[in-house]
Amino acid sequence: MPVFFKEWGYRAYLALKKGIVMAPQPRPAMFVGRDAAINLCESIAHMGLKKILIVTDKPLMEIGIPQHAIARLNVRGVSTVVYDGVKPDPTVGVVDAGLEILKAEACDGVLAIGGGSSIDAAKVMAIAVANGLTAMECVGLKKGKEPALPLFAVPTTAGTGSEVTLAAVISDDETHEKLVVADPKVIPAAAALDPEIMRGLPAHITAATGMDALTHAVESYINTWDTPECLQYGRSATRLVLNNLERACANGDDMGARESMAIASYYAGLAFTTCLVGYVHAVSHQLGGHYSMPHGLANAMVLPHVLELLKDTAGERLAELAVYCELGDESEPQADLVRKFIDRIWALNEAIGIPRTTDVIKDEHVDEIVKAALKEGAGYPVPRFLERDECTALVQGLRSAA
Ligand SMILES: NC(=O)c1ccc[n+]([C@@H]2O[C@H](COP(=O)([O-])OP(=O)(O)OC[C@H]3O[C@@H](n4cnc5c(N)ncnc54)[C@H](O)[C@@H]3O)[C@@H](O)[C@H]2O)c1
Ligand SMILES: [Fe+2]
16 A cells, blocks of 8 residues: 555545646557557657667567567667566566666666566656656655656466556565555656567466456446546447457467557556456455465456446446347346356456466465555445455455365
């Protein structure tokens, strides 16, 4: 839980958060389709930038994914420096190490090539360097006064939507607590959704990250802060995931499914950057913090459980999603439509190999996880607050031994 949450009253915090996220947000210029990443690099060169910090991770460098973009930038006279020290769920230390390179090399722009971890690390570096802050000093709402260094993103997973959101999630090096940097200034100037870059994404990462996108879409759709635009993006993202995720997992070379998933992730990002997420993220952040469980996997496991708890309160919205996704007809009773929607999510998890339970959750951690999840959930515009007993039963239900 961010430090500022402890300092401010709950209502003041929520009002400030609502004011920031519901205000019109900048949108990145988007390049979509085959060669989108190359076209983004051409655009960076046209902007007259001279030296770009590439933020990525070592596995991606080993596969050779960032090299095409680097080569194109270099051919166009833009020099590059690579920071490949990003790790999943990047820590403050990981971000500060990249920040030192950014300062020492006096780069005039940052290009993230990677999943949400690389994009989030790059976002914090770009705002920190422009404001003379450390990564930790960026944590909270709108901590930067000056615009971020020009920032660009090439997502290599289809899930987080970080290429369009005002948030960056980093974690404390010691406690592994998730820390959120929330500022419209970290929204990239431009991004590329390039399905070719996702061709080699392993099926299990495709599955987990795709379920992160679905979680963003559904949680934002049922939340109480909504706008017609947010609902439209949430609906569209939900249908795109339900129609394409199994295909992308079964055949990574299916470029149609890959592109649809990249667009789904982007739409879901547009939805939740305004309407936020809810208890699925509140619980999954604790599983990520305690056990390094991948963010998408944790969301995938928790999502149907939370929907079972909220199926009455959020029934109208869930029934709308069922109809929009052609799982039923609007003449059917709401409860039947809701049942069909939740069952479709259970079935999707089964089809893409998401386990129902995990043996990582330790009995002695359950109370701590529940307490932190309830506190985080209270910071989102959720359909209703969960009771402690409900949340405890949910977490116990995720345990293999339960
Ligand atoms: N800023 C936001 O709005 C937002 C939203 C949701 C999640 N997040 C954060 O994003 C992070 C998770 O990001 P993620 O799920 O994209 O995963 P990730 O960036 O942590 O990457 C996971 C693994 O996949 C590998 N990988 C990525 N792309 C690949 C490719 N094309 N081919 C082969 N391997 C590839 C990476 O090397 C890494 O080992 C978490 O820290 C989460 O908190 C941020
Ligand atoms: Fe997420």
